[in-house]
Amino acid sequence: MSDPIRLSRFKRGDASRINVSFEFFPPKDEAMEKILWESIERLAPLSPNFVSVTYGAGGSTRERTHATVKRILAETPLTPAAHLTCVAATRAEIDDIVRNYHAAGVRHIVALRGDAIDGAGAAYKVHPGGYETSAELVAGIKRISSDFDVSVSAYPEKHPDSPNVDADIDMLKAKVDAGADRAITQFFFENDLYFRYLDRVRARGIDIPIVPGILPVQNFKSAKNFAERAGASVPTWLAERFHGLDDDPATRKLIAAAVAAEQVIDLVDRGVTQFHFYTMNRADLVYAICHLLGLRPAVEQAA
Ligand code: FAD
Numbered sequence: 001m002s003d004p005i006r007l008s009r010f011k012r013g014d015a016s017r018i019n020v021s022f023e024f025f026p027p028k029d030e031a032m033e034k035i036l037w038e039s040i041e042r043l044a045p046l047s048p049n050f051v052s053v054t055y056g057a058g059g060s061t062r063e064r065t066h067a068t069v070k071r072i073l074a075e076t077p078l079t080p081a082a083h084l085t086c087v088a089a090t091r092a093e094i095d096d097i098v099r100n101y102h103a104a105g106v107r108h109i110v111a112l113r114g115d116a117i118d119g120a121g122a123a124y125k126v127h128p129g130g131y132e133t134s135a136e137l138v139a140g141i142k143r144i145s146s147d148f149d150v151s152v153s154a155y156p157e158k159h160p161d162s163p164n165v166d167a168d169i170d171m172l173k174a175k176v177d178a179g180a181d182r183a184i185t186q187f188f189f190e191n192d193l194y195f196r197y198l199d200r201v202r203a204r205g206i207d208i209p210i211v212p213g214i215l216p217v218q219n220f221k222s223a224k225n226f227a228e229r230a231g232a233s234v235p236t237w238l239a240e241r242f243h244g245l246d247d248d249p250a251t252r253k254l255i256a257a258a259v260a261a262e263q264v265i266d267l268v269d270r271g272v273t274q275f276h277f278y279t280m281n282r283a284d285l286v287y288a289i290c291h292l293l294g295l296r297p298a299v300e301q302a303a
Contacts, residue, residue: 018293019274020046021081021184021211024281025054026064035281036068042283044076045297046290049274052081052110052151057088057117066097073105081151082106085114086137090129094137098144108149110184111137111175120229124161135174142179152176154183154210156197160231165197169204176206183208184276186230187215189238191266212267215278216260216285217242220252253285260289268293 022043027033040051051072055065065082072080082101084094098109113134116122131137134152141148152175153159155168162168172183188194194212201210217223220242227234241259245252264275275293277286 017273018268018295019049020290020293020295021049021052021274021276022279022286023052023054023213023276024068024279026056026061026068027281028064032281039279039281039283040072040076040078042287043279043290044078045299046287046295047298048078050079050081050108052083052108052276055083055085055112055114057085057115057119066100069101069106070104079108080106081108081110081149083110083112084137084141085112086127086131086134087114088117088127088130090127091131091140092129094131095140095144098141098148102145102148107147108151109141110151110153111141111180112153113137121160133171133174135171135178138175138178138180146179149182150180151182151184152180154185154197154201155231156185156188156193157232159186165200169201169206172201173204173206176208181208182211184211185213186232187213187227187278188232189235189263190233191263191270193233194267195270209274211274211276212272213276213278214260214264214289215280216289217256218253218280218282218285220245256285257288260285261292264289264293 024036024040027036043051053065053068053072055062069080069082072078084097086094089097101109111134113124116124126132131140138150138152141150152172154172155162158165158168159171162171175183185194185197198210215223215226217238220239224234224239238259241255242252245255267275277289279286
């Protein structure tokens, strides 16, 4: 007799149920810009719900975010989502950015508090005259125009600044009450962490989508560093899988694909239909995972 779970995986060629979004960071130089645009062009035919562009702490980084978002809008059929933080700016300055985005046709903002100006881990200080919390920022964006779609963050393993998961969920509730339309999670490697968190969020009466953020592990060392800063745990089994492969990029890539496939297919089997991919501006691995999820380029589908 066939295994019903296996069968359901193959029948899930029904990709109309699956929604994906892709996150990129603004490029620092011409070489990185080329890689970014090749990745966007490769992933665009998969018709993501939206593609988001992160926002850094410094002035030039911010300009690069605005420029990337506007180029996506001008040169692709994609829906851009601009990340925005409360860091180092007054409310008036942030409101101007939001109004500029609206005038340019941007209708989706990922609203965040952001990290302390001295970097993640340092104590966060509210900028004089700035938005005090991410919830206030969400309310400010919605005040400027209610037609903004606003996404916020969520932390299945709690944010490093939070005393506990409940305090974190209080913050999520405040963001939802302020008008947030969806939350995107910090990445995680153990799916049970996500489902336990989801149960607590739903028990708190929060009913917006909590979209899992998936980090395909392109480079284990940098993923581990990234996880340490973000307060995400790295299971021993994951370290074991990449152990000994520092000088073997080809095998690393196969292992990365297998790990990510295992994670997303388990999520699909447990009812998840929306995914946000932290692409790190690289398309190959994300493209392969989306293919596994049943997504196909729009042209191929139409043919
Ligand atoms: P919030 O959800 O507002 O707060 C997180 C937790 O910190 C809260 O639950 C609360 O318990 C605690 N907390 C908040 N404020 C205080 C306070 N004043 N005192 C004590 N505790 C407090 N960072 C960037 O710089 N640019 C980006 O583009 C970016 N994109 C991101 C996208 C996603 C999907 C995620 C998950 C994170 C992203 N980050 C980004 C990282 C984020 O800015 C940091 O994690 C930041 O430290 C918290 O911002 P937040 O909006 O997630 O926090």
